[in-house]
Amino acid sequence: MMLKKFLITAVATTALSMGAVAQDWEKVEIKTESLRGNMHVLFGAGGNIGISAGEDGVFIIDDQYAPLTDRIKAAIAKISDKKVRYAINTHFHGDHTGGNENMGSGGTVIVAHDNVRQRMAAGVFVKAFNMKMEPQPKAALPSVTFNDEMSLHLNGEEARIIHIKNAHTDSDSIIHFKGSNLIHMGDLFFNELLPFIDVSNGGSIDGVIAGVDRALHVANDETIIIPGHGPVTDKAGLMEYRSMLAETRAIVAGMKAKGMSLEDIQAAKPIEAYKEKWKSFNPTWSDQYLGFIFSSIE
Numbered sequence: 001m002m003l004k005k006f007l008i009t010a011v012a013t014t015a016l017s018m019g020a021v022a023q024d025w026e027k028v029e030i031k032t033e034s035l036r037g038n039m040h041v042l043f044g045a046g047g048n049i050g051i052s053a054g055e056d057g058v059f060i061i062d063d064q065y066a067p068l069t070d071r072i073k074a075a076i077a078k079i080s081d082k083k084v085r086y087a088i089n090t091h092f093h094g095d096h097t098g099g100n101e102n103m104g105s106g107g108t109v110i111v112a113h114d115n116v117r118q119r120m121a122a123g124v125f126v127k128a129f130n131m132k133m134e135p136q137p138k139a140a141l142p143s144v145t146f147n148d149e150m151s152l153h154l155n156g157e158e159a160r161i162i163h164i165k166n167a168h169t170d171s172d173s174i175i176h177f178k179g180s181n182l183i184h185m186g187d188l189f190f191n192e193l194l195p196f197i198d199v200s201n202g203g204s205i206d207g208v209i210a211g212v213d214r215a216l217h218v219a220n221d222e223t224i225i226i227p228g229h230g231p232v233t234d235k236a237g238l239m240e241y242r243s244m245l246a247e248t249r250a251i252v253a254g255m256k257a258k259g260m261s262l263e264d265i266q267a268a269k270p271i272e273a274y275k276e277k278w279k280s281f282n283p284t285w286s287d288q289y290l291g292f293i294f295s296s297i298e
């Protein structure tokens, strides 16, 4: 299968800094990979950027951090001399929307679920990182928002933007490029990483699993899957992630049902075997992940 070509292993950084940690932006490696037809992916810092570049112009999915905008635009210019007409935000987190103001003030139309606009306009607190996101200026806010699903018809195909309720946050979308047979998962998929679930902003483990199932339902063996973080993969890779989510959820649910506290569950280290394949952002990340499950199930 040609898919092997798409199994990109080198990811410059998967740092989940969300803008909270000072970064040396010059050191961030911006790397673009061609996937299929009009579709490309750009790795840098923050969420993976999906790119459709074709006869009607360029549109992108997520835009990482503001200090990277010029370099991201330069990388896109190597693919196409056309304008970035639209930027879709998969959710409101700053490592996916940090470039919005630069893009928006440059004439790009920003598209996202209603809650992305609402949360960015109001300002947000992300408990897991003890991080406050200030209310964003007008140019950074999505000017086209939707409630459930919508489509962009560009570059010879339909890009279906599908809201997934209460998953990584309460503002998530996955984007299905039907013609290209490609799905951008946003942060419903952390490939090769234990995920972050922003329970403080409406996220839940069951929503993440439901979102993954929604994607699996429309995927086939040829589908290219772009995760929010980590390397590009395929349906089999997403199924493996789904198994890990369901198994770790069952472990925590079983222990919680026996009356164990979160601290007891963390002390029992019940998911060590998963940490080989599913890496941690920091030394206590697997404990935090157990907390995301614990606090989002009955």
Ligand SMILES: [Zn+2]
Binding pocket: 091, 093, 168, 187
């Ligand atoms: Zn996120």
